[in-house]
Amino acid sequence: MVMAASETKFHVLAVDDTLIDRKLIEKLLKTSSYQVTAVDSGTKALEFLGLNNNDHHDVEVNLIITDYCMPGMTGYDLLRKIKESSSFKDIPVVTMSSDNIPSRINRCLEDGAEEFFLKPVQLSDVNKLRPHLMKRRTQTNVNKRKAMDEIVSPDRTRARYNELEVK
Amino acid sequence: MDLVQLQRQLVDYRTSLYHEGFLDEQFTQLQSLQDENNPDFVVEVVSLFFEDSERLLNELSKALEQQVIDFKRMDAQVHQLKGSSSSIGAHRVQKLCIVFRNYCEAQNVEGCLKCLQQVKHEYGIIKTKLESMFQLEQQILNAGGSIPV
Numbered sequence: 001m002v003m004a005a006s007e008t009k010f011h012v013l014a015v016d017d018t019l020i021d022r023k024l025i026e027k028l029l030k031t032s033s034y035q036v037t038a039v040d041s042g043t044k045a046l047e048f049l050g051l052n053n054n055d056h057h058d059v060e061v062n063l064i065i066t067d068y069c070m071p072g073m074t075g076y077d078l079l080r081k082i083k084e085s086s087s088f089k090d091i092p093v094v095t096m097s098s099d100n101i102p103s104r105i106n107r108c109l110e111d112g113a114e115e116f117f118l119k120p121v122q123l124s125d126v127n128k129l130r131p132h133l134m135k136r137r138t139q140t141n142v143n144k145r146k147a148m149d150e151i152v153s154p155d156r157t158r159a160r161y162n163e164l165e166v167k
Numbered sequence: 168m169d170l171v172q173l174q175r176q177l178v179d180y181r182t183s184l185y186h187e188g189f190l191d192e193q194f195t196q197l198q199s200l201q202d203e204n205n206p207d208f209v210v211e212v213v214s215l216f217f218e219d220s221e222r223l224l225n226e227l228s229k230a231l232e233q234q235v236i237d238f239k240r241m242d243a244q245v246h247q248l249k250g251s252s253s254s255i256g257a258h259r260v261q262k263l264c265i266v267f268r269n270y271c272e273a274q275n276v277e278g279c280l281k282c283l284q285q286v287k288h289e290y291g292i293i294k295t296k297l298e299s300m301f302q303l304e305q306q307i308l309n310a311g312g313s314i315p316v
Contacts, residue, residue: 020215020251027200027208069246098250120193120254123200 010133011059014038015045015066015078016096021119025065025096028126042066042073046081049088061091062133065117068097068104076108083112092132096121170312177303178315184300189293194256198316213297216255220290223248227283231276241279242271248286259289 012034016022022038029036039045049061064082068075075095083089095108098119105116114132117125168176184190201208223244230241249264263286270278304314 018219018247018250018254020212020219020254023212023215024197024200024254027205031200031202098246098253119250120196120256122196 009033009035010062010137011035011037012129013045013048013061013064015040015042015064015070015075017041017067017070021067025121028121028123029065031123032126032129034129037061042070042075042078042081045078049082061088062136063092063094063129065094065096065129067119068095068108069099076104076111079108079111079113090136092129092136094129094132170307170310173303173307173310174312174315177300177307180300180303184296188258189296191256191258193253197255210301213255213301216251216257217294219251220248220260220294224283224287224290231280231283236274236276236279238271238274238279242268245271257290257293260286260293263289 012029014022014025014029014036016025016038017040019040022040026036026038037048039048045064045066048059050059064078066075066078073081075097079093079095082091082093089112092114093112094115094117095113096117096119097104100118108116115125115128185194197209197212226244227241230237230244245264245267249261249268252258252260252264263282267279267282267286270282307314
């Protein structure tokens, strides 16, 4: 069975305590055809993901982009919480900051951030997100296909492929 | 003034803002994000900048009037101001905020007071200039023209 690539838009969760920057990042992401949810704190981000409760969550987030300097939970704290969570550790996380502090940048990248953007974020930065999202989607599809192959017996699989019209 | 003259005036005015270092390429980025779906995007973001700045400048003034000055809190506020000015391309304000933060870190009251005055001054200028620019744009739209890129 051929797995078609999903046609749905990627869903990005943006986290920034500043209204201006939230508005900006949301516009940049929407211009790049992403579905966007913007929240103003790490706590709200975790709530949105459903990390704080044990209920099943329906929301699917494909990438999290977060400001570093935020009151309460910093972007780094949020990054760590995501990467330590069994349910969400595979969601790519990108951090951003208006301060160019190499030690900060390195720490985020070493602890699991895919990218670190310096603010103000540009469209060219947002363009760098797509490979991280495509890689995850392809990986997910490959995993699903492998899982399906394991369920179906080899003989039946062969018969199925013979019936297929490969376009 | 006819439409063509208005449009020319706008282009000249905008160009001068860049040449004189009031605005940087981030402002151009903002304009490029504006489209039919969001025709007021630039004005909305700049309005947020005005609100934010006025609030922060007030708080900074008050902070410097206190008996005991909370430099750490002031630094956080200047950081915010630096961030928002950088996000809209208000170049001179942003640059002054960097200097201001250095004075906060050094806990230099005189330096902070001087910087605050300078930031207020530059903020006043960029606010007036951007408002003038938006007014020109509105005049062009009212005359049935389109805003030149």
